Structure formats: C-alpha cells, structure tokens
Amino acid sequence: GINAEYGGSSHVENNESEPCCVHVEKSITPNKVKAVSPHSVYGRCSQCAVRDRISLCLKCGKQFCSSHSPPHSSLNNHSLSFQLTSRVVRCAKCDRELPPLSHSLLTKVIHIIEDIIKKQKHDNTPH
Numbered sequence: 001g002i003n004a005e006y007g008g009s010s011h012v013e014n015n016e017s018e019p020c021c022v023h024v025e026k027s028i029t030p031n032k033v034k035a036v037s038p039h040s041v042y043g044r045c046s047q048c049a050v051r052d053r054i055s056l057c058l059k060c061g062k063q064f065c066s067s068h069s070p071p072h073s074s075l076n077n078h079s080l081s082f083q084l085t086s087r088v089v090r091c092a093k094c095d096r097e098l099p100p101l102s103h104s105l106l107t108k109v110i111h112i113i114e115d116i117i118k119k120q121k122h123d124n125t126p127h
Contacts, residue, residue, distance in 0.1 A: 020102035021094045027080040028105050032061040034112050042120050043084055055081035058089070058109055082113055 033056070036042070043054050045065035053066040059078035069081055073092040080098070082089050089098045089106060100110050 020098055020106060021079075021091045021096070023079040023091050023093050024098070024103045024105055027078060027091070028058045028109050029060070030105070030109050030112055033058060033109050036061045036063075036116060042116070054084045055090070056084060056113065057081050082110065084117075 036056070042063075044051050044063060045054060045068055046062045047068045048065060050065040054063050055066070055069045056063050057069075057072060057078050058080040060076070062072070063084075064072050064081075070092060073079060073081065079091050079093045080089060081092070087110075089100060089110070090096070091098055098106060101107055
C-alpha cells in the first residue's frame, strides 16, 4: 500500500480524515513562491511557453505545463505543485491531491499564490 512511507514519527497535523503527505515540509519553499512576480509571465510553462494546465512548483516557484511538470518533479525531487487552473495541490510522489488545510505550510503557500493571482488580475485590468 501507500503507507510504506509513514514509518517513523512523522508529524501529521490534526486532520485525521485527510492526512497530508510526508513530502510537504521538504517540498515547499514559501519564499521562492513569494518571489514569483505577478508581472512575470504568470501561467506559462518555463520550458515551452505553453499556457495550458500550468502547475507552479512549490519548491522553486517555476511553472510547467502538464508534460514538463512530471520530469521536473522527478529530476529535482520537487514533489509538490499547485495547479493554477484547478487550484489543486498535488504530490507527484504520492500521486494524489492534498487538502489545502491538511498542513499549515500548505495553507500558507496557497495564500501567497492567491495574493499573486489577485495582484496579477489587478495589474492586467486596462487603465
């Protein structure tokens, strides 16, 4: 089963129904995500410039389309990404979606991203 990695004393936040995965703490760098400028091309793959189904890597802040996200994740060991359109956090290693409130770090980084998206929408309105 998938519980192989739950060995040891890994701390799980008190949300028994949907525990967060063991990769959260190693796979999120809020400052890198915060550094993503709303003026940069938000929502475009950093490797092929596609604008469809973009995920933001929660470790390095780079953005990838659905075909470039998996290789980036496995090559760099960056497990978690936030899908900009569906607003979903996925762990590539566990191959599942993570509930946004299952870990305080997850909640924090989602707020940062929502702020960037708000700023970008605000900046893109014609003057």
